[in-house]
Amino acid sequence: MTDLIVTTEGRAGRITMNRPKALNALSWEMSLALEAGLNAWKDDPAIDLVVIDACEGRAFGAGGDIRNMWEHGSKGDYAYSRGFWSDEYRMNALLRNYPKPVVSFVDGIVMGGGVGIASNCSHRCFSEKTLLAMPETGIGLLPDVGGTFILSRSPGRTGEFLGLTGTRIGVADAIFAGFADHFVPSADHAALKAELCESGDVLAIGRYARDPQTAQEPEVAPMLVDLQDEIEDIFNDTTPMAIVENLQASKADWAQAAAKAILRACPLSVASTLIAIRNAREMSTIEEALAEEYRFTYRSQEFGELNEGVRAQIVDKDRNPQWASPRLEDVWPDRAMFMLSDLGENEWKHGKRA
Numbered sequence: 001m002t003d004l005i006v007t008t009e010g011r012a013g014r015i016t017m018n019r020p021k022a023l024n025a026l027s028w029e030m031s032l033a034l035e036a037g038l039n040a041w042k043d044d045p046a047i048d049l050v051v052i053d054a055c056e057g058r059a060f061g062a063g064g065d066i067r068n069m070w071e072h073g074s075k076g077d078y079a080y081s082r083g084f085w086s087d088e089y090r091m092n093a094l095l096r097n098y099p100k101p102v103v104s105f106v107d108g109i110v111m112g113g114g115v116g117i118a119s120n121c122s123h124r125c126f127s128e129k130t131l132l133a134m135p136e137t138g139i140g141l142l143p144d145v146g147g148t149f150i151l152s153r154s155p156g157r158t159g160e161f162l163g164l165t166g167t168r169i170g171v172a173d174a175i176f177a178g179f180a181d182h183f184v185p186s187a188d189h190a191a192l193k194a195e196l197c198e199s200g201d202v203l204a205i206g207r208y209a210r211d212p213q214t215a216q217e218p219e220v221a222p223m224l225v226d227l228q229d230e231i232e233d234i235f236n237d238t239t240p241m242a243i244v245e246n247l248q249a250s251k252a253d254w255a256q257a258a259a260k261a262i263l264r265a266c267p268l269s270v271a272s273t274l275i276a277i278r279n280a281r282e283m284s285t286i287e288e289a290l291a292e293e294y295r296f297t298y299r300s301q302e303f304g305e306l307n308e309g310v311r312a313q314i315v316d317k318d319r320n321p322q323w324a325s326p327r328l329e330d331v332w333p334d335r336a337m338f339m340l341s342d343l344g345e346n347e348w349k350h351g352k353r354a
Helices: 028-041 066-073 079-096 113-118 147-152 158-165 171-177 186-199 202-208 224-235 240-249 253-264 267-280 286-299 306-315 334-339
Strands: 004-009 012-017 049-054 059-061 102-106 109-111 123-126 131-133
Touching: 004 028, 012 028, 012 186, 028 049, 028 079, 049 059, 049 186, 059 102, 059 113, 066 079, 066 306, 079 113, 079 286, 102 113, 102 186, 109 113, 113 147, 123 171, 123 202, 147 158, 147 267, 147 286, 158 171, 158 224, 158 240, 158 253, 158 267, 171 224, 186 202, 224 240, 224 253, 240 253, 240 267, 267 286, 267 334, 286 334
Parallel strands: 012 049, 049 102, 059 109, 102 123, 109 131
Antiparallel strands: 004 012
């Protein structure tokens, strides 16, 4: 079975994530195949737009293939993961800057590497089944694949909240935070895709888009838009330790849950994520953010805590990572700054190979 289906239909290039048993986790081969398809259609006059979706199942894409990275990294082979990330980020940048409309359809779980595909598209159609998160701090990474760039442009301090805690959100919050554009009910996805392929015209999306508030179950509240003042007050502080103290001082359930999530996560990742999101606010292109993210991911196995995070969450599944630096005070700010410092000759240069 092909993990990524690349074909054409009418006026559209079609890319379908097709690895359902792995929740469409993105492999290195899938990333390269996706990039090749995009490059093939970029100057093809027969193709007006690109449609990216996933096979029927629970997920659009639940992240990158981090187990494979762990298998290499735990043996001291860091080149594998570094090569994967370099090529993946090049594909992310291509998606973000693509000269033709790219329409993503999310109808389930979308996290990490899946977000790097779905949310870097120009037209992003998410359904009521959406479950989006950037949970990288829990495994010793930081929100990458352009995640810091997207989070830096979320309203107020929403980006810090989502990036540090890995909180899961639905379609309305995904639109509010800047990860999606339209709520298109799951039942309408097939019809909209067919119309896009036939017409090659993205204006068709407007006929299917609905009010995202109607997609939320009542028990999902409070929504991000309703928490803005509190999030601003709590996450506007300068250090991750102060942010945790602010959360713990709040009587709100969401704040207590956020504090616990941050304290469970990898301290080095939390501290680096806070710096990276705030740095990204001063950047004008996704390439700048990807280059900074690459500095962290490049070091994440050799000098960071990724191997232990993946062991605890994915491999042994004991959910009990033994962080080498277990307190935020241990890593703020020096070690976090080191993880994001210039790589010299190893800097990410738009993913170009030497």
